[in-house]
Amino acid sequence: MVEYKVTVFTSNLATGSTFNNIFIKLVGTDGESKQTWLKSLKGALCFIRGSVSCFTVSCPTSIGKLVLIEIDKHSLPLFPEDSWFPAKVEVKSPEGDTYNFPIYRWITDSDVHRFREGTALTILEDNHHLGRYSRQQELKQREEDYRWAVYREGMPHCMKTENPLSLPCEVRFSFTKTTEFLYTASTGLTELGLKGLDRYKESWTDIDDINRVFCCKQTDISDYVQEHWKEDAFFGYQYLNGVNPMLIRRCTALPPNFPVTDDMVFIRGQCSLADEMEKGNIFLCDYKRLDGLKPNIINGKKQYLMAPLILLHKTPVDKLMPIAIQLKQIPADDNPIFLPTDSEYDWLMAKIFVRSADFNEHQLNVHLLRTHLLAEVFAVSLLRNIPMVHPLYKLLVPHTRYTLQINHLARLLLISEAGVFTKFAASGGDMMTILTRSLSSMTYSSLCIPDDIAERGLEAMPNFYYRDDGLKLWDIIHRFVKAILSTHYKTDDEVQQDSELQKWIGDIFEHGFLSQACTGIPQSLTTVTELVKFVTMVIFLGSAQHSAVNTGQYDYGGWMPNTPISLQLPPPTTKGTTSNATMLKTFPDVNTTVQGMATMWLLSKQSSDFVPLGQYPVNHFTEEIPHKIITDFQGELEVLSAIIKARNKSLEVPYTYMDPVVVENSVAI
Incomplete structure (x- = not known):
């Protein structure tokens, strides 16, 4: 008889314990063990949360190199079946070899569950018939679970699902996440309900009264916004480092529908638009995706949503200043071009309509579509097409954490017919038009920050911290992805011949980008370089990009006049007709x-079980080389974090949203 030493690690999740009986079978290249009941002197405490328990499995002879294990769980008579979350199983063979089997998933039934030995293997590297059969069976089940x-x-x-409880257990919120999410949502609405503000359908009569909303929930930046929201320099600053840094681009020629002249924007002819454009000092923001939408009706009142064009000028002191605003796309006598030289409230009202347009463009295109919805596509395709033993699964699965459930909740609570956004945002009644327009105009290059910055002509823009931090993060992630994948894909042929990899990218092209070749999204992967870039984009979008466009929502929207969710009077058609009362x-x-502010508060609130970028409490890699690569990755992120913190000490408005310590590994809120 030979003995295998089996060590079972139960996760430290709040509800991860089991008091059921656990059975294991070891399967090797030369045979398999009998199904063995794992029992010890610990008794029922063997598999409580955080426990590490050791057992012995005996076999008549060695079963060779271990390929997989089979685990099943059975309840005791008269006891209910419970759920168990094992982290991993470690097996030491009689030959002295140690095998690791990462699990990190819920076992809720009495079925047999198979888990591969932890060495990462592409389908081309997986040569044993048991291994190939195992990955085929796993993907067959996954295709049923993730439809x-x-x-x-x-x-x-x-993903097809009826409610959060119908999601597979391994992709649901933890007990901690669920509890805190519900608490944050309920306390915000309760605070507003106690004040009666959530039912008050009247206009504001004094701007200072807005302070009563969430008066105890200000942040340093929301206080700064309240003090500076009227200033032109801060208006321009938000296009670089606010929650929507994705619209601004260098202007090399005025659009024909934006007839701005030198006399309008440059007093006394001190310079010209042509000269300033040639120098790279003129920038354009165009909200054409909002043109022609049918605005919402809220509290029985028609709302107004413009599709403005904004011209901005980089001054000699490197401030980005708005110099012209046209609130509708088609020039007309009743669509004046507003200028900083206009009356205080004419100019301020023009900026308010721009900021409201920006809220709707940001929420639907920049935030919902370009992070949440795409991250869900990446996650579902991964879970359907890539088995746990594949290096791509091990690399990407931490970046899918909670995404499927948070998106289900978004569809249920925010953009459904009764959702907050549908009922209270100016674009709520026509949001699908914006989303379809946005997807049809999306490009692969716009999802890759180095390409996007170059295409928008923003390489030399000063004080552009989203770009500075984002490019550094992209490079760090790119080096990490390249190091991991290059250990498995030495040649382009190996990429082309990996059928699981090709099915993954094919599903993304079909289900994420609706088979639109004009997006530039690859329909297949042909080179190692192409694979590394695409995977870098997937990780960057679900972590750094989401943080950049989500985390600061309450900072910049906590003072409503800076980010109105909707507006209920039309913009002025002639100058000189506006006032504070208007x-x-x-x-x-x-x-x-208050509904808009409560939602932004919820979406900006970090959970206590937040996992920052580059941290892997659930580590599917077991080999020494990927562990070394991960350590190097974490070291680079620490250095970048220190650089960002040092820079922010000298900034009037610190830019923190891409500091790796506040960037979450996945789209989880």
Whole structure:
């Protein structure tokens, strides 16, 4: 008889314990053990949360190199079946070899569950018949568990699920996440309900009254916004380092529908638009995706949503200043071009309509579509097509954490017919038009920050911290991805011949980008370089990019006048007709304001089980080389974090959203 020493590690999750009986079978290249009941002197405490328990499995002879283990769980008579979350199993063979089997998933039934030995293997490297059979069976089950569904025509497809509890256990929120999410949502709405603000359908009569909303939930930046929201320099700054740094681009020629002249924007002819454009000092923001939308009706009142064009000028002291605003796309006598030289409230109202347009563009295109919905596509395709033993699964699965459930909740609570965004945002009644327009105009290059910055002509823009931090993060992630994948893909042929990899990218092209070749999204992967870039984009989008466009929502939207969710008077058609009273009547009603602010508070709130970028409490890699690569990755992130913190000490408004310590590994909120 020979003995195998089996060590079982149960995770430290709050509900991860089991008091059921656990059985194991070891399967090797030369045979398999009998199904063995794992029992010890610990008794029922063997598999409680955080426990490490050791057992012995005996075999008549050696079963060779271990390929997989089979685990099943059975409840005791008269006891209910419970759920168990094992982290991993370690097996030491009689020959002295140690095998690791990462699990990190819920076992909720009495079925047999198979787990591969932890060495990462592509399908080309997986030569044993048992291993190939195991990965085929795993993917067959995954295709049943993770099925595609069409939420709305023209949008990326999503996972088919009826409610959060119908999601597979391994992709649901933890107990901690669930509890804190519900607590944050309920306390915010309770605070507003106690004040009666959530039911008050009247206009604001004094701008200072807005302070009563979430008066105890200000942040340093939201306080700064409240003090500086009217200033042109801060208006321009937000296009670089606010929550929507994705719209601004260098202007080399004025659009024909934006007839700005030198006399309008440069007093006394001190310079010209042509000269400033040639120098790279003129920038354009165009909200054409919002043109022609049917605005919402809120509290029985028609709302207004413009599709403005904004011209900005980089001054000699490196401030980005708005110099012209046209609120509708088609020039007309009743569509004046507003200028900083206009009356205080004419100019301020023009900026308010821009900021409201930016809220709707940001939420639907930049935030929902380009991070949440695409991250779900990447996650579902991974879980359907790539087995746990594959290096791509091990690399990407930490970046799918909680994404499927948070997106289900978004569809349920935010963009459904009764959702907050549908009911209270200016674009809520026509949001699908924006989403379909956005997807049809999306390009692969716009999802890759080095390409995107170059295409928008922003390489030399000063004080652009989103770009500075984002490019550094991209490079760090790219080096990490290249180091991991290059250990398995030595040649381009190996990429082309990996059928699982090709099915993964094919599903993304079909279900994420609706088979639109014009997006530039690859339909297949042909080179190692192409694979590394695409995987870098997937990780960057679900971590750094999401943090950049999500984390600061309450910072910049906690003072409603800076980011109105909707506006309920039309913009002025002639100059000299606006006032403070006009502004207050134009702002959203009190209940609309507080619903928007409560939502932004919830979406900006970090969970205590947040996992920062580069940290892997659930580590599927078991070999020494990937562990060394991960350590190097973490070291580079620490250095970047220190650089960002040092820079921020000298900034009036610190830019923290791409500091690796606040960037979450996945789209989880």
